[in-house]
Amino acid sequence: MSTPVPIPYPYLRHDTPGLDTDDDSIASASPPPARATPAPPAPGALLSNPALRLPTRWSEQDRHNLLTVSGDGRELTFYGAYCSCVGDRDSAAARANHPIPPACGIYYYEVEILQKGAKGHISIGFSSPEVRLTRLPGWERQSWGYHADDGWAFPGHKDGNPYGPTFDTGDVIGCGVDFTKHKVFYTKNGNFLGLVFENVGKGVDVYPAIGLRHQSESIRVNFGHAPFKFAIEDHVQSQRDLVWASIQTTRIDWDLLYGKDQKLDEDAPEKQDTATAVPKGGALEEEQMKAPVRKLVLSYLAHHGYARTARAFQAQCEGRHDTAAALDRDVDMDGGLQASSSTSDLDAELDLRARIDIVNAVLKGDIEYAITHTKQHHPTVLEREQGLMLFKLRCRRFVELILETSEAVKKVQVEEKESAHDKVKEEEPEPESMDGLGAMDVDDPSPEAHCMTSASSLDGTVPSASGDTLHPSSASRRSPAPASPSAVTARTALETAIQYGQVLEADYRSDVRPEVRSHLKRTFGVVAFADPLAAGGEVADMAGQEARARLANELNQAILESQGKPAHPALETLYRQTAACVTQLGLLGTGSAAFADMSKEFLEA
Amino acid sequence: MQPAQKIVIRQEEWERRLHEVNVSKNDLNRLVMDYLVIEGFKSAAEEFSREAELAAPVDLDSIESRMNIREALQRGDVGEAIARVNDLDPEILDTNPALYFRLQQQKLIEFIRQGKIAEALEFAQVELAPRGEESPEFLAELEKTMALLAFESSPSAPQSILELLSPAQRLKTAGEVNAAILESLSQGKDAKLVGLLKLLCWGETMLEEKAEFPKLDLREGMLTKLQ
Structure with a gap:
């Protein structure tokens, strides 16, 4: 599980029609038949394999x-x-x-x-x-x-x-x-x-x-x-429903799910709870499995840092446990698991506020915070894979600076347009004047254009003049007045970004890892666009919120791994493990597996 | 396809397959939301809806009234439960005589539990006996319940009759009502997450016969190492 992007997998698709058109009978005397309407003989087949x-x-x-x-x-x-x-x-x-x-x-x-x-x-x-x-x-x-x-x-x-x-x-x-x-x-x-x-x-x-x-x-x-x-x-369909109903009568076996070899572990008392000899089936069995399922949900919420949800969930669980216990002492419904162990589990995980704050900072684009606090709380994370995590964070920091610049420039442009518009109104009140303004933006030495110029010369030799020229040009062009506050902001943002980019480039110039090279290249590619988020395609993908989310997820996993915790929530691994089992059963000839259509049963609304 | 000796799927290969499973964080969030809704965790569902930016599949207020109904039944307050079900959707009881009978039976049980014998008799004669005539199944249940009076909770009573007084009977009734309400809201009866756990138990057990592969240790959330 190394790459973050899931690869589509030919997996029990209900809706994949079509037979295999690729006929492999080598010495076939007649051509393969042409089919007008390939209808699936059996929906739910692993047809694309x-x-x-x-x-x-x-x-x-x-x-x-x-x-x-x-x-x-x-x-x-x-x-x-x-x-x-x-x-x-x-x-x-x-x-x-x-x-x-x-x-x-x-x-x-x-x-x-x-x-x-x-x-x-x-x-x-x-x-x-x-x-x-x-x-x-x-x-x-x-x-x-x-x-x-x-x-x-x-x-x-x-x-x-x-x-x-x-x-x-x-x-x-x-x-x-x-x-x-x-x-x-x-x-x-x-x-x-x-x-x-x-x-x-x-x-x-x-x-x-x-x-x-x-x-x-x-x-x-x-x-x-x-x-x-x-x-x-x-x-x-009717057979599928029968098979699915029969699969769903399977009793949840917590010994199996918790790993059989651990039967005599330190957790034995808790295990006894789930295996207490209450009559099988029905409401009691349902009550019994509540605690482990709640734990599964709670750890999922904690993993992703849904802190408020986790707290509310935990409070509700405890409230319920109390009511239930007071009423039904003879049943001992949740085996006391709630109150004791999962509380401490939650505290242990949620008290890692640091991790959640770091992850949220990345999501908000506050990379500096993320780097500083990762360094402080989880120093080994930044050193992982020869500093790869730190490198990625720094690249992201650069992208964020470019985005800030782009925002600031946009603001300047809006202001300029407004003031220019006013002037145009005064001087030559033509209704079509907006078109002229639009064209002007392209030709004028606006800050936007500067941004692009400097981007092209980013690899080490940025003319320090770029910052200087910004001010006179935009100022002298339209108004003799001193640069507006937003223009100053834009210039500063640009300078900061350029400087950061230069340092970044210098620091990793000698790192020949292909991963580093290509990531660096794509990072600097963002600079070439005045508005990277609107550029679409790979650039927007590199700059947008999705990229933040990917990085945040990667950092989250890295922190968890550095603490010896699973990189994925148990709930996610549960889903993946189940899907892998079902697929493998299908491949080994267990027909019923074809009717366990997980995405239909679990993912569709 | 030859009759197999067990094939062995190595850790690395298995992990690759896990990785290739197509499931997103949003998918899993919806599974969790489904759980919170079905199991009636209203405030958690509300928080989750905000934190995960996920629309709730039902009106979250319905969760609360559903939970109130369940709690009323677990407390033994059948009258309140019936009133609340009717507030939520009168059709639920109108279109489901078996469920209505189950609730009335529970009410009778609660009278007997409280030792209100006169009330129990009157209630049985006025409310339940006419329904007992509707179906032999109802009649058998009614007879069984009335037998409670004869035994007066003495330990010599048959188990099947004493069970009516157990908390399990309340849970059973509460579960049936809960399922009927969920159905009326076009929601599944069981949380999908529970179905997923069942499928994994089925799948790992079936696959174990044919292959050696890393199992999931759900406590740790990690795969167990192959021996």
């Missing part, structure tokens, strides 16, 4: 040679010119080009029967890559199929069971696998036929698979190329 491609077409390689794949990869037709060579037990099967990623939770595809043929020995289902292509899916281990001629379902051996209706030319058969249950379901013409088979896709890759046996049998597949007959999204 290249390791998690979805099937897009029938494989040109992974098929029996009596089956022909159409140009777009979607149709399969049995062209057995020599029917006799297909024995009684033999058939011809084909698999899709990619296996199904279990992380999609539920996968679904549909097949239209174009031509049932004389006997209708068509099997629709799934198979693993080892299964022979001379057998109908469902007859061999690790394959599963639903057969058109009798409506039976075959779970990997020849003893099938009656399952659904038979199907015929023109029917659309849907075929889904639910990785949260490791079961399969079929639909016929949009109607759900029920769950069937067990342990599908446990520990093996599964592919959509089709088996045909007779001349001219033909099917066309929809791997999400077109809208489905069956309302799969509703189905997925």
Whole structure:
């Protein structure tokens, strides 16, 4: 966790549509299909991860040679010119080009029967890559199929069971696998036929698979190329809700959350509180977990220095504890945790007013305060990484000085405009005169222009005259009167900034760390803009409040780390840890993880 | 996907993944706000709204009345609770007969607890018996409650009946009312933060079967080192 900017991560996005358009079947005889409307077969899939491609077409390689794949990869037709060579037990099967990623939770595809043929020995289902292509899916281990001629379902051996209706030319058969249950379901013409088979896709890759046996049998597949007959999204949604509800019945295990190895620690008494033998479930269990959750919230508030909130929160917690304890002594609801340990926790953290004040100073742009007080209270922080933190603070100080200058200059300009406007009114009362004034600003040797001039020559050789020229030019230009107070302020601000910049440049001239070089360069880049905040892009990003917030956060973390405390609040790590677990579970084939959509459940309003 | 021996995810790699999780301070602030609102920390929610520059998701005054209702029930003052619920939104009880029955039952329990036997009998006959006729479920609950009179809180009474007098029963009623009010305000019943903790417990337990990875020690807020 080194860089401060979060990188977008392909993570269980509910709304990421689209199949993988990048077909990797190398010797593909036909071009990859063009899709008009790529519909997600299962919302909630980890679709953007290249390791998690979805099937897009029938494989040109992974098929029996009596089956022909159409140009777009979607149709399969049995062209057995020599029917006799297909024995009684033999058939011809084909698999899709990619296996199904279990992380999609539920996968679904549909097949239209174009031509049932004389006997209708068509099997629709799934198979693993080892299964022979001379057998109908469902007859061999690790394959599963639903057969058109009798409506039976075959779970990997020849003893099938009656399952659904038979199907015929023109029917659309849907075929889904639910990785949260490791079961399969079929639909016929949009109607759900029920769950069937067990342990599908446990520990093996599964592919959509089709088996045909007779001349001219033909099917066309929809791997999400077109809208489905069956309302799969509703189905997925309802399954998702079920899975989520079931996950949410998980009991919060504080031993787990507090690290199992610490069971016999010095904190044992407190732990007993959370593990007291009160009846499971319901209100009491809820009461029990209040203390640790409150602690989590309190430490989050303290971490970010939300001091008033933390105090109010703590006061309310204590008030409640008292009421509850007085009423319900026999339950001992919060186990006394509130009153004792979290109070001292809070004091310990909030009494570090110094840290909070420093961080707030950075947020307000008062870098001098931040540097002085960091030096005083947390001296090791400035020395970290060979003074990198100090360097960044000083760069920020320079940016702040430039911003001050820019503000002061703006003020002078406004005043000048006003006085010029008055004059124009007196001398030549034209209504269009404002335009002239606007143009004048660009050409005139205004303080703004000076600022830019000096900026360009900032690297060491600033003409000391720049400060001097400022006064006569702006003064002589319009009014013989002495420089206005704001003009003086602007000049002083500029001089201070330039001087600070020169020292900064000199101090770090010999620091060749690339990080330092590029940061310094970007810092001085800000000078080139009269109004950096309005400049937009990288400059505004470097100068604006966001940059202050980043620096404040960095400094906060550095101070906390120097005290041996976690750089992130436990609450934040909790979120990240949970997200990482869920993602990893998805990658390892736990379908239910696909339905734990954290940003939907926790982040959306 | 072969049946796995446990894969090992090293500390550094895991931390990188944690870092890549897309979540902002503002997201987390909203999680905290949600907690403060649902759990009824009104003044903390107000302060937080200012300090974090975050709009509260509901009218914060509703928090206060919701908390007052909860406290009234925990005190055993059912009459006050019912009046306050009706002040807040009369529809809550009108559209939810089970909840109304639960409150009336609690009132009966409180009469019995206070030894007001005559009041208890009258209240049961006038208010509760007609409702008991509405549904067998209500009737069973009513019978169970009336059994309290027979046992007069003697320790020989069955546990399921004595429980009605326990603080847990008050908490249960208070929790149900609280949930109904939150629902009427289109708020979740449980704080999202609690759901997050549940998901982590589920996730770490599931993942433990398949992988070795650094767990979170929530007390320290840090990852535990892999052995």
